[in-house]
Amino acid sequence: MRWFWIDRFIEFESGSYAKAVKNVSLSEEHMHDHFPGFSVMPSSLMIEGLAQTGGILLGEKNDFKYAVILAKVPKVTFHSWATPGDSLVYTARLLDERDEGGTVECTAHVGERLVAEAEIVFAHLDPSDPTLGAIDQKNFVFSMNLLGILEVGKAGDGAEKL
Amino acid sequence: MPTQDEIFKVVQETLEDALGVDDDEVTMDATLQGDLGAESIDFLDILFRLEKGFDIKIPRGELFPENLASADSSFVQDGKVTESGIAQLREKMPHADVDKLAENPAVENIADLFTVRMMVSFLDQKLNG
Numbered sequence: 001m002r003w004f005w006i007d008r009f010i011e012f013e014s015g016s017y018a019k020a021v022k023n024v025s026l027s028e029e030h031m032h033d034h035f036p037g038f039s040v041m042p043s044s045l046m047i048e049g050l051a052q053t054g055g056i057l058l059g060e061k062n063d064f065k066y067a068v069i070l071a072k073v074p075k076v077t078f079h080s081w082a083t084p085g086d087s088l089v090y091t092a093r094l095l096d097e098r099d100e101g102g103t104v105e106c107t108a109h110v111g112e113r114l115v116a117e118a119e120i121v122f123a124h125l126d127p128s129d130p131t132l133g134a135i136d137q138k139n140f141v142f143s144m145n146l147l148g149i150l151e152v153g154k155a156g157d158g159a160e161k162l
Numbered sequence: 163m164p165t166q167d168e169i170f171k172v173v174q175e176t177l178e179d180a181l182g183v184d185d186d187e188v189t190m191d192a193t194l195q196g197d198l199g200a201e202s203i204d205f206l207d208i209l210f211r212l213e214k215g216f217d218i219k220i221p222r223g224e225l226f227p228e229n230l231a232s233a234d235s236s237f238v239q240d241g242k243v244t245e246s247g248i249a250q251l252r253e254k255m256p257h258a259d260v261d262k263l264a265e266n267p268a269v270e271n272i273a274d275l276f277t278v279r280m281m282v283s284f285l286d287q288k289l290n291g
Binding site for chain 2: 072098
């Protein structure tokens with residue numbers, strides 16, 4: 001399994017906000033255990049998707065100079081759920097950004113329905129720090145492959161790519 | 163210029179949001195780690211919120227100095243902060259109650275320097291000079 005919890009970006013305004021889509025599918029293994037007979041997208045993985053959306057937004061602002069890691073989720077509320085066939089749209093807005101890290105506020109929607117809202121704090125790590133080798137790469141909100149997702153979703157003129 | 167009371171109110175709200183604690187837990191004497199359960203990453207979050215709340219810039223390490231005990235090998239001896247360590251703390255954290263630490267300078271008591279009162283006096287100094 002690859003640790004990608006967004007499928008592509010649909011809007012991206014550098015340093016401001018990003019929107020990404022996660023299509024929920026019954027072919028995802030975890031959906032069969034969560035829960036048997038009533039598949040819902042696990043809320044923890046929605047947080048990961050929101051963090052990947054917001055983390056890439058923050059990372060891109062600094063030309064990916066830092067490793068961006070999810071540090072803390074001070075606030076999260078789930079209002080509803082997402083089931084197979086739903087397209088979750090994650091929107092992240094950059095609230096704060098500085099050398100040490102940044103904060104985003106984000107929402108998850110299925111159509112007009114608000115599924116979740118959260119605030120996420122990220123910390124910056126210097127990728128040249130030798131102690132970083134011990135950190136599980138899966139925890140990073142972006143990797144070369146996730147950057148590939150960014151390429152797919154980002155239209156050259158900043159307009160939504162259909 | 164905000165009064166100490168007004169500063170305290172903002173600090174209280176900041177800590178409620180950042181640490182998920184109730185307003186009655188945030189007293190002037192409460193320690194951030196011991197009483198309010200702050201972890202290292204929370205300090206970053208608190209800093210962001212204070213900067214926003216007061217519309218100021220707080221340079222890294224000014225309010226919450228990092229790696230205090232490991233900065234200098236003469237800082238700690240036999241689990242206690244040395245006199246030179248205490249002197250360094252007075253310099254680095256003039257807004258903290260270093261006298262109290264000097265009475266019982268066990269290394270684990272360093273964390274207790276980080277109190278709500280310390281934050282309020284730091285911000286008072288910063289905002290009101």
